[in-house]
Amino acid sequence: xxxRFSFSIVLFCICCQSYSQDAKAIVRQCNAIFANIKDYxxxxxxxxxxxxxxxxxxxxxxxxxxxxxxxxxxKGIVFLPRQNPNQLxxxxxxxVNFIPIFIGKEISGNQPVNxxxxxxxxxxxxxxxxxxxxxxxxxxxxxxxxxxxxxSDIVNEFxxxxxxxxxxxxxxxFDMKKFKVPKMLAVDINSKSAKKGTExxxxxxxxxxxxxxxxxxxxFPDAVFSEKD
Amino acid sequence: MLRLxxxxxxxxxxxxxxxxxxxxxxxxxLLIHMAMLADGKSFLSFIFSTFSQTFDIQGNILNGxxxxxxxxxxLVMQMPLLIAFVTGDIISGEAAxxxxxxxxxxxxxxxxxxxxxxxxxxxxTAILTIWLGLMALLLGRILFGSGDMIVLKSxxxxxxxxxDVLWRYMVAFGIAFLSLLLIASFSxxxxxxxxxxxxPIIICMGTIxxxxxxxxxxxPFFDYIKPFLFTTHMIVWRDMFYDPLQWQDIIISVSIIMFxxxxxxxxxxxxxxxxxxxx
Numbered sequence: 047x048x049x050r051f052s053f054s055i056v057l058f059c060i061c062c063q064s065y066s067q068d069a070k071a072i073v074r075q076c077n078a079i080f081a082n083i084k085d086y087x088x089x090x091x092x093x094x095x096x097x098x099x100x101x102x103x104x105x106x107x108x109x110x111x112x113x114x115x116x117x118x119x120x121k122g123i124v125f126l127p128r129q130n131p132n133q134l135x136x137x138x139x140x141x142v143n144f145i146p147i148f149i150g151k152e153i154s155g156n157q158p159v160n161x162x163x164x165x166x167x168x169x170x171x172x173x174x175x176x177x178x179x180x181x182x183x184x185x186x187x188x189x190x191x192x193x194x195x196x197x198s199d200i201v202n203e204f205x206x207x208x209x210x211x212x213x214x215x216x217x218x219x220f221d222m223k224k225f226k227v228p229k230m231l232a233v234d235i236n237s238k239s240a241k242k243g244t245e246x247x248x249x250x251x252x253x254x255x256x257x258x259x260x261x262x263x264x265x266f267p268d269a270v271f272s273e274k275d
Numbered sequence: 276m277l278r279l280x281x282x283x284x285x286x287x288x289x290x291x292x293x294x295x296x297x298x299x300x301x302x303x304x305l306l307i308h309m310a311m312l313a314d315g316k317s318f319l320s321f322i323f324s325t326f327s328q329t330f331d332i333q334g335n336i337l338n339g340x341x342x343x344x345x346x347x348x349x350l351v352m353q354m355p356l357l358i359a360f361v362t363g364d365i366i367s368g369e370a371a372x373x374x375x376x377x378x379x380x381x382x383x384x385x386x387x388x389x390x391x392x393x394x395x396x397x398x399x400t401a402i403l404t405i406w407l408g409l410m411a412l413l414l415g416r417i418l419f420g421s422g423d424m425i426v427l428k429s430x431x432x433x434x435x436x437x438x439d440v441l442w443r444y445m446v447a448f449g450i451a452f453l454s455l456l457l458i459a460s461f462s463x464x465x466x467x468x469x470x471x472x473x474x475p476i477i478i479c480m481g482t483i484x485x486x487x488x489x490x491x492x493x494x495p496f497f498d499y500i501k502p503f504l505f506t507t508h509m510i511v512w513r514d515m516f517y518d519p520l521q522w523q524d525i526i527i528s529v530s531i532i533m534f535x536x537x538x539x540x541x542x543x544x545x546x547x548x549x550x551x552x553x554x
Contacts, residue, residue, distance in 0.1 A: 099326065100518045101434040122423040123334035123434050125326060195329065225325045227429055251329070 069146035072160050073138050075183035079211045080135040085111040086212070087270075088260040090118060094125065096251035098225030101125065108257065109270045117271050127218045127253050128195045134188050134202075137164055137175050144175070154178050154186050184211065196221055210260040219252040276387055283395030287361065296357035296403050303353065304410040307346050308418055311337065315419075322427065339416030340424035340440050344516065346411040347451070351510060354451075355458040355483050358403065362396040363462035363475030366547065370470045389547045393463060393540060400459045404452045412444055426516040433518045447515040450525070453532050454509035458483070460536045461505075464543035467550070505535045 090108045094101045106120030116130050137144060149161040157180050164175040171192050178187035184204050191197040198220040205214035287293050311318070315337045323332060366389075369375040378388055424440045426433040435443065458479065465475035486506035489497050501507045511528035514521055 098431045099434070100431065102436060102518070104436075118333075120333065122436060123332070123336060123425060125330040125332055128329060128331055220329055222329045223325050225431060227322050227427075 068160075069148040069162050072148070072162055072179055072183070073146045076177075076179055076185065077135070077139050079183055080139065082263075083112075083212075084263050085109075085266070086210075086260055086262045087264070087266055088212075088257045091256040091258075092118075092120070092124065092126075093254040093256070094251075096125065096253070097222065097249060099125065099251075109266060111268070111271070115268075115271050119270070125253075127198070127220065129190065129198050129200065129218055129220075131200070131213070131216045131218070131255060133190065134175075134177070134185050134200060137172060137190075138177065138185075143168055143170055144172075149176070152178065154180075157181075157186075159186055182211075184213075208260065210262055212257065212260055212262075214257055216255045216257070217252055218255070219250060221249060222251050224249060276391060279383065279387060279391035280394050280398075283365070283392050284398060287365075287395055287399050290361070290364075292364070293361050293399065295360060297406055299353065299357055300350070300403070300407050300410055303350065304346055304407075304414065307349065308342065308414065311342050311345075312418065315342075323432075326432075335420055335422045336425055337419060338422045338424070339412065339414075339419040340421060340435075340437075340444075341427075342415040342419055343411040343444070344424065344426060346415070347407070347447075348513070350407065352483075352487065354403070354407070354455060355509075356480055358400055358455050358458045359462040359476050359479040361399055362459040363466050363479055364472040365392050365396055365463060366466040367469040367475055368466075368472040371472055385548045386544065389467070389544050393460075393543075396459045396463055397456055400455045401452055404448060404455060407451075408444075408448050424516070433516065435516060435518065443515045447512040450512040450515065450529060450532075453529060453536070454512065457505055457509065457532050457536050457539070460539040460543070464539040464546075467543040467547040505532065508532050 087107060087109050090106050091103060092106065093103045101123075104120050104122060104124055106118050106124070109115075109117045109119070110132055114130075114132070114136060116132055118124070118126055138146075144164040144166055147163045147165055149163050152159050152161055159178040159180050162177045162179060164172075164177065166172060166174075171194055172190060173193060174189075174191040176189040177185055180186055185202055187202070188200045189197065190200065198218055201217040201219075202213035203215040203217075204211070208214065319336055320327070323336075326332060366375065369378065421437060421440075423437050424435045426435060461482070462475050462479040465478050466472075469475050483506060486504045490501055490504060490506050508528035508531045511525055511532075514525050514528075
């Protein structure tokens with residue numbers, strides 16, 4: 047009985063070890079893409095689908111510099127998700143705070159993907175991160191749960207025609223509370239009531255970011271991260 | 276006719292009460308601007324708290340365009356009072372003073388007298404609207420700067436890009452002028468029936484207060500009445516700041532406002548033409 051139990055434990059450890067080895071190899075492949083990128087800039091087009099917020103599309107510019115300096119510059123008012131699109135490769139590259147676990151294989155967007163769970167080793171804002179990585183090492187999908195900002199789903203699309211192996215589109219989806227302020231506070235007195243059935247009951251929002259004109263490892267001053275728009 | 280209008284405008288300018296409206300707008304707008312300069316950011320951070328949990332809101336939110344919108348929203352109730360205060364007195368005040376009989380004895384038709392007075396009232400209404408626009412929008416932009424505009428509603432926010440703001444404000448002020456002209460026409464109409472200056476102002480304000488209360492209450496029974504109340508359509512200027520623009524609703528409401536203007540002006544004119552001016 048004891049022999050059988052010991053054998054099971056050893057088998058489980060071997061499995062975990064081999065799954066971890068698999069996961070590490072996949073993460074290494076993924077990190078290799080991002081390892082060569084010290085900084086980049088590109089243009090961005092933001093499309094918002096947020097309950098309770100009517101805002102048109104807006105264009106801007108993105109600046110990123112390792113390790114974690116990121117800024118989207120736009121002219122005018124913009125609601126940017128707190129999740130930084132570069133957070134995904136940053137979590138994958140962080141071998142000190144996270145350990146990768148291979149979950150299995152799935153089909154996502156008509157292609158097979160490896161599902162990797164990044165488990166935090168220390169107390170971290172990110173409590174869970176699940177990645178769907180294809181054979182090329184591209185992150186097609188991710189689900190990030192944080193203490194501060196809740197859970198968000200991130201979907202990446204890649205354009206094979208561009209040489210840079212960065213996403214051409216990133217869609218960030220998140221849950222949010224229904225927007226409601228007292229009528230007197232919004233000075234919304236005597237307003238027409240919403241027609242029955244047209245009230246906004248949606249509680250999931252999304253922001254679509256379309257990237258183009260990537261300039262990788264080309265100098266831009268540090269001031270772009272601190273200058274006022 | 277032009278001479279008559281000039282005389283009527285001179286009479287309005289000579290009355291101290293005509294300046295109460297301008298003074299009141301100036302004081303209210305300055306107070307709101309001062310309050311926003313002092314506490315605007317904390318006021319907005321409370322309103323945006325739902326969004327700021329999920330988003331990093333960038334850009335100059337507290338700008339002149341938003342402040343002007345808040346000012347206009349706050350003055351929804353006060354502006355009709357300020358208009359009725361002057362226009363409700365134009366015929367009835369003269370009837371009370373006994374000068375109306377003197378004018379009626381002059382070689383001018385009553386129609387010309389009526390419309391000269393009405394045109395002077397409309398010009399006064401336009402001056403008050405322009406002053407409100409200058410104080411709210413121009414002063415707001417000087418103090419707080421310009422940029423994209425956030426439109427506050429109790430259940431949603433709309434962001435209007437800066438290139439789109441000014442023309443929307445121009446149309447909104449045009450609609451606001453028509454709404455106030457409706458009040459001027461209503462008080463002017465009652466003024467034609469009355470022989471003392473207080474009655475038209477009280478009737479006008481009483482009507483607006485009752486209609487506004489009915490409009491504010493979310494009781495299904497009132498939903499049948501609301502489309503017929505002119506106060507429901509007077510706030511249609513606000514629709515100019517929604518996205519997408521509901522042109523059909525705006526055109527319907529403006530048409531109803533125009534209908535009421537013509538109706539009240541016609542009733543007042545008909546009564547004034549056939550009225551016995553004894554005092």
